[in-house]
Amino acid sequence: MRGGKWYKSLVFGLVMVFVLGTVFSAHADPMDGYFDDLDDIKDRIGEMKEDRNKNKSELEKLRDQLEDINLEVYHAEKELAKLEENITHLEDEIAMQEKLIAEFETSIAETEERLVIQTEYLEQRLCAMYKNGTVSYLEVLFSASSFSDFLSRFGFLRMLIESDTELVAEIEETKASLEADKALLDEELNKQVQRHEELDAARATVKEDKVALKRKAARCTELESAVEAELKRLNKGINSLEEDMKQVEKEIKRLLELERVQAGNPPSFFTWPVPGFDRVPYNITSEFGWRLHPIKKVWKLHTGIDIAKYNRHGQGIKGKPIVAAASGTVDLVRSYDGGGYGIYVLISHGGGFQTLYAHMRYTTVKVGQVVQMGDKIGVVGTTGSSTGNHLHFEVRVMAEKKDPLKFEYK
DSSP: OHHHHHHHHHHHHHHHHHHHHHHHHHHHHHHHHHHHHHHHHHHHHHHHHHHHHHHHHHHHHHHHHHHHHHHHHHHHHHHHHHHHHHHHHHHHHHHHHHHHHHHHHHHHHHHHHHHHHHHHHHHHHHHHHHHHOTHHHHHHHHTOSSHHHHHHHHHHHHHHHHHHHHHHHHHHHHHHHHHHHHHHHHHHHHHHHHHHHHHHHHHHHHHHHHHHHHHHHHHHHHHHHHHHHHHHHHHHHHHHHHHHHHHHHHHHHHHHHHHHHHSSOOOSOBOOSSTTOOOTTTTEEEOSEEEEOTTTOSEEEEOSEEEOSSSTTOTTTTTOEEEOSSSEEEEEEEOSOOSSSOEEEEEEEETTEEEEEEEEEEEOOOTTOEEOTTOEEEEEBOOSSOSSSBEEEEEEETTEEEOGGGSOBO
């Protein structure tokens, strides 16, 4: 018999362990999954942020590089403009030089023509002198009719001889000068042409450099656009993951809150939230259920009961103490007037049970505070959407709003 009892106890214990383990594992698995998802999302966000930092660094390098290239292009364009200006100036100089050479060639041609005439004249005179002999001069002199005629003839001959000598010297000097000028102009022209060729070569080089730089800048811009697109993609992905993380954290918070609310045993009964005004139903001015809203004038579900003294205006109940209907922890305190509930308090009692107290004049508790059944938590008022002093009292089970009059009060 003892063995049978022991066996039954063992079986019962194993069954309970199995059942509790199943319950706890069923509850823990979703949480574990959410925490795993959260860790995974955080890891992915970390990786994407690391990639984003790398891309930002790469983008900064590309922008610096592009700035340097654009500066080089600017200098190349400036150098090219300077070369173009120099080439234009040099071409003007070459054109002027060619014009001068043309003028000199014309002058040389005219001078050479005069030289030919002068040379022919001189040659004729020399030839005549050679044929007649040097005595011609003496004949000219001695054939004078008088001494004055002799002097005249002598002066004329001297002038003639000097003229011939000067003519020869002038011819030689003119020839030498013309040849020197022509050689100088040719040399200068050659220099200008050589300089022009050098500038043309430099211009071609700068143009090639400019084209190469522009190609490099275009590639750099293309890479910059690609990196920016990748950054946008990463930012979008990070934002999406962060939003997912918020949702997961929100769900974890909700589950933890649900776990906290569900923790402990549910209350077996309540105490009336406004002591002295518990003559049910005489103090209930509005019950749980559908009704015509007193302010909005539309049909709407009334999610609790309104407690007042004999009438809906709450005459006589103003400023009366409101107490916790059961022991629990204060979850929420709205300490300022605003919204439909006005100033209100929400308390969790365990087992998924919560009670809400609305339209208070003021509260006397704070969030997280543990209260015992019957502890004062505030006073009756008419804050929020209210037509008079009263307490709007709600009972929630697993977040579902229930009729407060369906529960037991002591």
